[in-house]
Amino acid sequence: MTTSSKITLTRAFMALVFVALVCVPVIGSRAMVQDLFMVLTLLVLALNWNMLAGFAGLVSVGQQAFVGVGAYAMFGGVILWGWDPLPAILLGGLAAMLLSLPIAFFTFRLNGAYFAIGTWVSAEIVRLSLAQWKALGGGTGTSLPKGTTKDMLGVAQIKEILGVSSSAASDALTYWLALVLATVTLLAGYLFLRSRMGLGLQAIRDNVEAARSVGVDPLRLKALVFVLTAFGTGLCGALLFIQITRVSPDAAFSVVDWTAFVIFITVIGGIGTLPGPVVGVLVFYILQRALADYGTVYLIVLGLIGIVIMLFARKGLWGMFTEKTGIELLPLRHRALPRSDT
Amino acid sequence: MIWVDTIVQGILLGGLYALFAAGLSLVFGIMRLVNLAHGDLIVLAAFLILTVVNFLGLSPFVAVLIAAPVMFAIGWALQTYVLNRVLGDDILPPLLVTFGLSVVIQNGLLEGFSADSQKLSAGPIEAASLPLGPITVGVMPLLTLISAVVVIFALNRLFYRTKLGRAFRATSDDAVTAGLMGIRPRNVFAIATGIAMVVATIAALYLGIRANFDPSIGPARLIYAFEAVIIGGLGSLWGTLAGGILIGVAQALGAAVNPEWQILAGHIAFVLVLLIRPRGLFPRAND
Numbered sequence: 001m002t003t004s005s006k007i008t009l010t011r012a013f014m015a016l017v018f019v020a021l022v023c024v025p026v027i028g029s030r031a032m033v034q035d036l037f038m039v040l041t042l043l044v045l046a047l048n049w050n051m052l053a054g055f056a057g058l059v060s061v062g063q064q065a066f067v068g069v070g071a072y073a074m075f076g077g078v079i080l081w082g083w084d085p086l087p088a089i090l091l092g093g094l095a096a097m098l099l100s101l102p103i104a105f106f107t108f109r110l111n112g113a114y115f116a117i118g119t120w121v122s123a124e125i126v127r128l129s130l131a132q133w134k135a136l137g138g139g140t141g142t143s144l145p146k147g148t149t150k151d152m153l154g155v156a157q158i159k160e161i162l163g164v165s166s167s168a169a170s171d172a173l174t175y176w177l178a179l180v181l182a183t184v185t186l187l188a189g190y191l192f193l194r195s196r197m198g199l200g201l202q203a204i205r206d207n208v209e210a211a212r213s214v215g216v217d218p219l220r221l222k223a224l225v226f227v228l229t230a231f232g233t234g235l236c237g238a239l240l241f242i243q244i245t246r247v248s249p250d251a252a253f254s255v256v257d258w259t260a261f262v263i264f265i266t267v268i269g270g271i272g273t274l275p276g277p278v279v280g281v282l283v284f285y286i287l288q289r290a291l292a293d294y295g296t297v298y299l300i301v302l303g304l305i306g307i308v309i310m311l312f313a314r315k316g317l318w319g320m321f322t323e324k325t326g327i328e329l330l331p332l333r334h335r336a337l338p339r340s341d342t
Numbered sequence: 343m344i345w346v347d348t349i350v351q352g353i354l355l356g357g358l359y360a361l362f363a364a365g366l367s368l369v370f371g372i373m374r375l376v377n378l379a380h381g382d383l384i385v386l387a388a389f390l391i392l393t394v395v396n397f398l399g400l401s402p403f404v405a406v407l408i409a410a411p412v413m414f415a416i417g418w419a420l421q422t423y424v425l426n427r428v429l430g431d432d433i434l435p436p437l438l439v440t441f442g443l444s445v446v447i448q449n450g451l452l453e454g455f456s457a458d459s460q461k462l463s464a465g466p467i468e469a470a471s472l473p474l475g476p477i478t479v480g481v482m483p484l485l486t487l488i489s490a491v492v493v494i495f496a497l498n499r500l501f502y503r504t505k506l507g508r509a510f511r512a513t514s515d516d517a518v519t520a521g522l523m524g525i526r527p528r529n530v531f532a533i534a535t536g537i538a539m540v541v542a543t544i545a546a547l548y549l550g551i552r553a554n555f556d557p558s559i560g561p562a563r564l565i566y567a568f569e570a571v572i573i574g575g576l577g578s579l580w581g582t583l584a585g586g587i588l589i590g591v592a593q594a595l596g597a598a599v600n601p602e603w604q605i606l607a608g609h610i611a612f613v614l615v616l617l618i619r620p621r622g623l624f625p626r627a628n629d
Contacts, residue, residue, distance in 0.1 A: 059434055061378075061441075106613055109620045112433045113376035117568045118616070121609050124565065128606040139602075255561065260445060267438055296449040303445035310439045311427055 010329055021179055025172035026162060033168075033175045037243060039285050040178035044236040045258060046265040046277035047185045048229040053263075054272035055193065056225040057205050059112075062119030063259050065103065065126045066096040066230045068252035070237030072130055075247050078148060080135060085144075086153045089177070089238040096234020099126065100227045108223065120255070127253035141248025149174075149242060174243045181239065185232055190274055190330050197221060202332070205272075264306045270316025274330040279318045347477045348598045349591055354479065356570075356590025357487030358552065360583045361545040362563055363570035364493050365538030371577030372514045372534045373429060375436050379443040381564025383539060386447055387413050387546035388555050392460055402462040402547055410543045417539030421532040429531070444560065451557035462550035486548045490586070493541055494579045500537075501579070510534060514577065569612040575622030584623060588615070 025033050045063065052058045070092030077088030107118035131139040149155070150166040152173060159169040192198045203211035204218045212218065237258070241247050251257075261284065269280025284302070291298035313320050322328055366380045377383075387409060394405040424443075428435035470481040501507040509530050512520040517527040549555055549563070569589050574581025589608045596607020615623065 053434065059437055106617065110616065113370075113374070113437065114572055116376065116437060117565075117572060120565060121569065121612055125606065125609045125613070128602075128609070132602065256445075260441070263438065263441060264445075271434070296452055299449045300446050300453075303442040303449070306442035307424070307439050307446070310435045310442070311424070314435065 014329075018179075018183060022176070025168075025175055030168050030171060033171050034243075035285075037171070037175045037178050039281055040175070040182045041236050041240050042261060042265060042284065043182050043277055043281045044178070044185050045233060045262045046269070046281055047182070047189055048232045048236075049259075049262050050266045050271060050274075050277050051189055051225060052229050054266065054276070055198075055201055055205060056222050058222060058226060059116045060119040061116050061255070061259055061263075062103070062107075062121075062123035063233055063262065064253045064255050064257075065099065065119070065123035066233035067237030067240070067258040068123070068130065068249070069099050069126060070096045070234030071241035071247050071252040072133070072136060073234070074238035074241060075136055075142065075144065078144060079142065084151075084153050085148060085242050086177075089235055089242070092238025093231045093235035096237065097227055097231040099234075100230030103230075104223055104226050108219070108226075123253060123255070127249050130253075131249040137248070139249060141246065141251065143246045144242075149245060152242075171243070174239060177239055178236075181232075181235060186274070186278075186330075190332075193274070193332050197224070198332075201225065261302075264302050266316075267306050268302075268309055268316055270318030270320075271314075273315060273318045273322070274332065276316050276318045279321075280316065283317065344598070348594050350474075350477055350479060351483070352591030352594030353587050354483035354487050354590070355594060356583075356587030357483070357490040358545075358548055358586075359566045359570050359589050360490040360586030361486065361493065361541070361548060362567035363574075363582045363586055364490070364497060364579065365541035365545070366567050367571045367574065367577075367579055367582040368497060368541070369535055369538045370571055371579075372510050373531050374433075375425060375429065375531075376433070376440065377425075377538075378437060378440040378564065379447060379560075380440075380538075380542065380567060381560035381562070382444045382447040382451075383413075383416075383560075384542045384546050384549060384563060385555060385557060385560045386416075386451065387539070387543040388462070388550040389451055389455055389460070389557075391543070391546060391550060392462060395462060402464055402551060406543055406547050409546075410540045413539040413543045414536040417542075418532045418536040421535035422528070425535065426528050426531060448557055448560060455557060457556055457558070459554040459556050460550070461554050462547070464551045468551060482548070482552055486552070489544060489548065490583060493544060494583050497537075497541070497579050506530075506533065566608065569608065573612060573615045573622055575625035578622075578624040581622060581624035 021036070024036060028036075045067070049060070049063055052060055052063075070089075073095035074085065074088040074092040077083035077091045078085055083091070103119065103122045107115050107122060110118045130136070136142050149170040152170055154173055155166060155169045158164075158172055159166055162169065162172065164172070193202070200211060200216040201221050203214070203216055204221065208218055237252070241252065244251070265280035265284045266277050267280070268283050269278065270276030283305075287298050287301060291301060309316055315323070362381075362384060366377060369375050369377055369380075390409045390412060391402055391405045394400060394408050395402055398405070398408075400408075420443075424439060425436065428439050464482075467481055471478050472481060472484065499507075501510060509520070509525045512523065512525060513527045513530045520530075521527055566586075566589055570582050570585035572585070573588055574583070574585035588611060592611035593604045593608040597604035599607075
């Protein structure tokens with residue numbers, strides 16, 4: 001098979017998966033929609049973290065700061081200023097982006113492991129500060145006003161077209177938003193990494209000095225990635241908490257839910273590869289379902305798999321698969337142009 | 343006078359944080375390993391002491407003597423069979439492996455001991471206090487601070503006055519050249535992690551006597567320990583003590599203003615120090 005027909009085939013396959021996912025609320029059960037919503041949002045978080053740690057070399061353990069701020073800004077928009085939740089999601093993303101500036105100012109002075117701890121402490125500071133915000137429930141948190149999600153823009157139309165209850169329609173809406181967010185994040189990541197800037201980023205990861213010598217500015221590129229992933233993570237946090245409908249500092253800034261899981265998903269799937277988070281999130285979901293009856297055992301299994309992968313197969317499941325089969329989805333390598341000499 | 347009292351209590355609290363941090367500082371200084379499981383290993387040690395106390399009916403202070411060698415063995419094995427494989431220029435693998443370890447230990451303890459709060463009982467000494475001029479200090483907090491100073495003094499002696507310490511420093515400065523001189527870096531690392539776990543056991547003793555603990559509290563303790571290590575400066579053990587005390591005093595002052603600000607004040611002190619001195623107060627090593 002030639003390269004171009006391989007690419008066409010992969011693209012057709014991915015389009016098919018996308019169409020199938022779009023149809024889920026129409027043909028699938030509500031439980032399935034809710035499950036897939038969680039999978040898609042975790043995927044968005046994992047794609048963002050993978051971009052940070054896998055491509056920009058910024059190992060953050062403080063991404064929950066952006067999830068939490070996104071959620072709180074969305075709640076602020078809805079409860080304090082009476083916004084519709086949908087524009088409030090955008091507010092969540094912008095708030096996270098804004099927050100990423102001072103955090104970057106502080107943490108970018110630290111390198112390597114210090115950076116990781118710095119992001120973690122930053123997230124704790126934001127959590128403890130927001131716990132002081134009495135209008136949004138302080139330390140105990142608050143709920144969205146009753147009926148908010150049922151009156152969201154578009155819910156009435158979906159209800160009519162699909163012929164389902166308002167809560168099922170609002171589930172469908174948040175699900176589609178999550179699907180769009182995941183798809184856009186994946187495609188944007190791909191296009192970014194294939195672009196000139198993305199090439200610079202990977203050059204920095206491979207050799208900072210060499211990259212610098214050909215005119216790549218590491219600080220500027222890394223800061224850009226940090227701010228953009230904060231935006232994506234904030235959007236995802238706001239969307240998540242529309243579905244959860246209740247926010248509290250501990251839930252919104254949970255290091256386990258929004259960072260630990262995400263790290264394992266990325267590592268198991270394959271850090272520094274684009275399809276890695278997709279594979280990882282599927283493995284995570286299957287593990288969680290299969291071991292659901294055994295309490296926290298799935299966390300232990302997840303941790304052990306993560307350790308084994310780091311010890312023996314650093315490129316994760318996807319990296320192993322690519323090595324064995326030579327199949328690449330979303331390849332990041334630039335092929336040399338065919339030589340025209342005779 | 344209230345302020346003097348607050349600051350003294352803060353210094354005493356800092357002793358506990360310095361104990362949490364001492365083992366971390368040692369490992370960090372020698373092999374640049376950021377052990378994200380350190381907090382959970384301290385909690386593991388606390389449960390180990392608790393088990394010994396329950397089965398043999400000993401005082402926690404005696405039980406430590408049995409728990410410490412076990413923890414040394416755990417640390418040695420951990421370094422030899424897991425952590426040595428991931429050390430290198432790339433900081434990601436060690437971070438992720440210790441992160442995985444943290445989740446495994448935490449949830450393993452949860453399965454084994456349930457989420458119930460536990461406490462080590464040391465008898466009447468827990469409530470005892472000493473009048474010290476115009477203020478009164480608890481015997482246990484004072485003992486914690488003294489232990490922290492003794493542990494750090496002992497580690498420093500080990501580091502600068504013994505053959506093993508010379509191997510530690512040589513490996514820390516340049517592992518390859520140290521290897522040429524007949525030192526096996528991997529063995530040195532394994533012993534260092536073992537010693538760090540002995541220090542963690544001492545920290546666990548005071549943690550367990552002074553407050554309730556359950557399997558989930560590791561990461562919160564870890565974050566204070568890291569702050570102490572980073573503020574103090576890489577590879578400086580006395581710096582770690584100073585860092586712990588700084589965090590303790592900041593927390594005590596924050597709590598005096600508003601109880602909800604205790605933890606926040608500690609974190610803010612950490613950020614302020616690093617904004618002024620990104621490499622900490624007393625950095626020994628150069629990176």
